[in-house]
Amino acid sequence: MSGVMAMPVATLRATATTPVVAGIGHVAQPVPASAPSSSVPLTAVAASAAALGAVGAATQRRGRRQAQRASLAQGRVTKGRTLRGAKLVLCAGASFPEGRKLRVAVVGGGPAGASCADQLAKDGVETFLIERKMDNCKPCGGAIPLCMIDEFDLPKDIVDRQVRKMTMISPTNKEVQIGQTLKDDEFIGMVRREVLDDFLRQRAKKNGATLINGLFIGMSLPQNKGDSYLLTYNDYEGQEGNARKGETKTLEVDVVIGADGANSRVAKDIEAGDYEYAIAFQERMTIPDDKMEYYKDRAEMYVGEDVSPDFYAWVFPKCDHVAVGTGTVVDKKGIKLYQQGIRDRAAPRIEGGKIIRVEAHPIPEHPRPWRVKDRSILVGDAAGYVTKCSGEGIYFAAKSGRMCAETIVKNSQQGARMIDEADLMEHLREWDGKYGPTYLVLDLLQKVFYTSDAARESFVELCEEEYVQKVTFDSYLYKTVQGNDPVGDLKLGWKTLSSLYKFNNQKTPDPMRTLA
Numbered sequence: 001m002s003g004v005m006a007m008p009v010a011t012l013r014a015t016a017t018t019p020v021v022a023g024i025g026h027v028a029q030p031v032p033a034s035a036p037s038s039s040v041p042l043t044a045v046a047a048s049a050a051a052l053g054a055v056g057a058a059t060q061r062r063g064r065r066q067a068q069r070a071s072l073a074q075g076r077v078t079k080g081r082t083l084r085g086a087k088l089v090l091c092a093g094a095s096f097p098e099g100r101k102l103r104v105a106v107v108g109g110g111p112a113g114a115s116c117a118d119q120l121a122k123d124g125v126e127t128f129l130i131e132r133k134m135d136n137c138k139p140c141g142g143a144i145p146l147c148m149i150d151e152f153d154l155p156k157d158i159v160d161r162q163v164r165k166m167t168m169i170s171p172t173n174k175e176v177q178i179g180q181t182l183k184d185d186e187f188i189g190m191v192r193r194e195v196l197d198d199f200l201r202q203r204a205k206k207n208g209a210t211l212i213n214g215l216f217i218g219m220s221l222p223q224n225k226g227d228s229y230l231l232t233y234n235d236y237e238g239q240e241g242n243a244r245k246g247e248t249k250t251l252e253v254d255v256v257i258g259a260d261g262a263n264s265r266v267a268k269d270i271e272a273g274d275y276e277y278a279i280a281f282q283e284r285m286t287i288p289d290d291k292m293e294y295y296k297d298r299a300e301m302y303v304g305e306d307v308s309p310d311f312y313a314w315v316f317p318k319c320d321h322v323a324v325g326t327g328t329v330v331d332k333k334g335i336k337l338y339q340q341g342i343r344d345r346a347a348p349r350i351e352g353g354k355i356i357r358v359e360a361h362p363i364p365e366h367p368r369p370w371r372v373k374d375r376s377i378l379v380g381d382a383a384g385y386v387t388k389c390s391g392e393g394i395y396f397a398a399k400s401g402r403m404c405a406e407t408i409v410k411n412s413q414q415g416a417r418m419i420d421e422a423d424l425m426e427h428l429r430e431w432d433g434k435y436g437p438t439y440l441v442l443d444l445l446q447k448v449f450y451t452s453d454a455a456r457e458s459f460v461e462l463c464e465e466e467y468v469q470k471v472t473f474d475s476y477l478y479k480t481v482q483g484n485d486p487v488g489d490l491k492l493g494w495k496t497l498s499s500l501y502k503f504n505n506q507k508t509p510d511p512m513r514t515l516a
């Protein structure tokens, strides 16, 4: 936890004449001047601020915070200063008055926001979760790793399909089955996002989060240390359909979490900077029963210049249909051409299919330049936590939301104390330490294997190796970078180089095969 931000005395004087806005709850509420909840801490904060003076060197922060806490405990009053009617301004580390908790707004109710709000509310923080569309169906393949089911305590029936067979298909249609090392109880889960997200949101509500059906429009940032954020949103409560207008409302909070996805409005408001993104396109189709039978426990990944210049295309099974899609960073304008490419390649297996939904959405390529500013922080896609190579983001969104909440809970002592930027930065350090290597490895793999058809051919060939399959699946299913067999790693390194050499020096590429 970071050091105390002592409030300059001059600021306290200035705020003493402003209206009271020490409200608890999501709309600013006037508090009676005699309310004990505001008077004691206000005088205490003033006393500690006066005693502590201006902000000093970082090394002295801890001592200052202790001094502030001591003065808070004693309830000292600064002589001659009138604080009745003053705005409640709390510095980092200071306790909230009786009945008041740290107020956190989580914007966006996808896996990142819902998991974050759930953890915060469960652990005693006053939490508001703002989601614009409660039945949102996020464009997504819906593949989740096995570890997410246990870790996030998901009901078994949230998984529509248990994928145990994964087929990699090379530019020449060479097929490699890569699920062979899976144990009987291991699988990739396929979920519908409208179902998963709703489950996570409702659980957050059950655990105490206030769920707001509203569109976050913007916020005013704190002008002084300890000031609140004032969020503006269109409240859609009781309204349905695309024509709904909503009622404009405000929400005053201490901390803002941007979990509003790749087009994050919170990121814009805090000037978090832009990131490079891929555009992903997906068509959901119903296919004849005999064709669906083939996909009942199988997912396919196609690579080749025809389906994407820098990513892969997929056919993923859903409850009663398949999702057929592709993505690219380097040629976003060509996305429809690549979609036609995957349709053509998978044609024998999806023939007779009827498109029931077409969707497209950006996928972040790397984290934003700033993920924390003051007391606001980004998680999930808003922060940029999708892995390269696999394009996976659901687990990382939920995990970043939860980890961020845990840091806030710890540093605010279950919502009893104010936090600051340094407290939130602690989450970034933990996150980067834990998952940095995973992002790095997958980034390298994408750079080596997704840039030419020769490299892609060699990638698929390598996937035949049992060791590669084991490492790949264990890393994906359990979210750890595997590879504790130095001999296996050496052999694999050698094989990779010779395979890349072979395909890069082939005079004429292998002819295209026909899919069975």
Ligand SMILES: Cc1cc2nc3c(=O)[nH]c(=O)nc-3n(C[C@H](O)[C@H](O)[C@H](O)COP(=O)(O)OP(=O)(O)OC[C@H]3O[C@@H](n4cnc5c(N)ncnc54)[C@H](O)[C@@H]3O)c2cc1C
Pocket (backbone or CB within 6 Å): 107, 108, 109, 110, 111, 112, 113, 130, 131, 132, 133, 136, 138, 139, 140, 141, 142, 143, 144, 214, 215, 216, 217, 259, 260, 261, 262, 265, 280, 281, 282, 325, 360, 361, 362, 363, 379, 380, 381, 382, 386, 391, 392, 393, 394, 395, 397
């Ligand atoms: C086509 C495609 C396929 C993909 N396939 C997979 C896959 O198979 N597996 C995988 O792991 N990942 C996949 N991903 C990535 C994955 O979808 C994301 O990483 C994941 O959804 C991130 O979750 P999130 O909670 O951060 O953001 P989101 O899921 O985008 O959630 C953001 C939420 O915020 C809400 N919101 C946005 N703006 C506002 C606002 N102003 N006010 C209020 N609410 C707002 C939205 O309605 C939404 O509910 C895919 C992505 C795409 C585009």
